[in-house]
Amino acid sequence: MIDIHSHILPGVDDGAQSMEESVKMAEAAVEEGITAIVATPHHNNGEFENYKHNILIQVDELNRVLEERNIPLDVLPGQETRLYGSMLQGLQKDEILTINGDSSYVFVEFPHDQIPHYATNLFYNLQMEGYQPIIVHPERNRIIQENPNILYSFIKNGAFSQITAASITGHHGKTVNKLSYQLIEANLTHLIASDAHNTKKRSFYMRKAFDEISKEYGQAITYQFMENAHYVIENQTMATNPPEHIKKKKIFGLF
Numbered sequence: 003m004i005d006i007h008s009h010i011l012p013g014v015d016d017g018a019q020s021m022e023e024s025v026k027m028a029e030a031a032v033e034e035g036i037t038a039i040v041a042t043p044h045h046n047n048g049e050f051e052n053y054k055h056n057i058l059i060q061v062d063e064l065n066r067v068l069e070e071r072n073i074p075l076d077v078l079p080g081q082e083t084r085l086y087g088s089m090l091q092g093l094q095k096d097e098i099l100t101i102n103g104d105s106s107y108v109f110v111e112f113p114h115d116q117i118p119h120y121a122t123n124l125f126y127n128l129q130m131e132g133y134q135p136i137i138v139h140p141e142r143n144r145i146i147q148e149n150p151n152i153l154y155s156f157i158k159n160g161a162f163s164q165i166t167a168a169s170i171t172g173h174h175g176k177t178v179n180k181l182s183y184q185l186i187e188a189n190l191t192h193l194i195a196s197d198a199h200n201t202k203k204r205s206f207y208m209r210k211a212f213d214e215i216s217k218e219y220g221q222a223i224t225y226q227f228m229e230n231a232h233y234v235i236e237n238q239t240m241a242t243n244p245p246e247h248i249k250k251k252k253i254f255g256l257f
Contacts (some may be wrong), residue, residue: 004231005031005208006040006101007109007138007195010077011060013062015044017049017199019125020066026074030201033111034208036169040080040101040195040209040235041090042109046092047084054099057081078235079103080136084111100133105237107162113146117152125161137163140190141182142174150190150248152183157190164193167211168204186219189243193234194227225238241254 009017010027018024041054061079081099092098101107140146140163169182185191196206216224230240
C-alpha cells in the first residue's frame with residue numbers, strides 16, 4: 003500500500019516534531035501495511051515554508067535513519083502547497099515539489115474556509131504547462147461542504163482530488179464523513195491518503211478506510227484507489243470515471 007500524503011518529516015511543520023516521532027510514525031505506517039509513503043510537508047500556508055531543495059535533503063536523511071533501524075518503509079518526496087497566485091512560477095523556479103519529485107502531479111491545498119477566485123485560471127495554466135493538480139482533502143473545505151458541485155467544476159476541467167482516510171472513518175465528524183462518501187459515489191475523488199501528522203489523534207487509518215470502502219462499494223473501487231496511488235508516484239495516468247453532479251436533495255441531511 004502507498005500513502006501519498008503525510009507529515010512524517012521531523013520538525014518541519016505541524017507533523018512529527020522529532021526524528022523519534024518520525025520513526026514511530028514509520029513503524030505505525032508499516033503496521034498499516036504501507037510500504038511507501040510520500041512526505042508532504044506544508045508549504046506557503048502562512049505558517050510553514052518548506053522548499054523543494056530542503057525537503058529532498060530531509061527525505062534522504064529520514065530514509066537513512068529508517069534503513070539503519072531496519073524499518074521497511076520507503077519515504078518519497080512531496081509537498082502540500084497552499085494555493086497562491088504565482089504557484090506556476092514557483093514550480094518553474096524549482097521551489098515547489100511534485101509528487102515523488104519528478105512526476106507531473108502536484109498537491110494543491112485550499113484555505114479551510116475559502117477557494118481563491120483565481121483557482122480555475124491557475125489550474126488551467128498549470129495544466130497547460132503539463133502539471134496535474136491534485137486537490138487535497140476537499141471534503142474538509144467549508145465552501146465545498148456548502149456546495150460540493152464547486153469541486154465538480156474543477157474535476158470536470160481535469161483536476162483530481164484526494165480524500166483523507168480519517169474522513170472515511172468518521173474521525174473528522176459526520177458532515178465530512180457523509181460528504182466523503184458522496185464524493186466517491188459521484189466520481190469526484192481519485193485517491194485516499196492518510197494526511198497523518200502523528201500516531202495519536204491524526205494517525206493513518208488507511209486499512210480501516212479501505213475496509214469501509216470495500217464494504218460499501220466492493221473490492222474493485224478499493225483497488226482502483228490503491229492503484230491510483232501507484233500511478234501517481236510512477237507518473238502514469240490515473241484510473242478515473244466521469245464526474246457527476248451531487249444532487250442537492252442528497253445533501254440536505256448533512257447541514
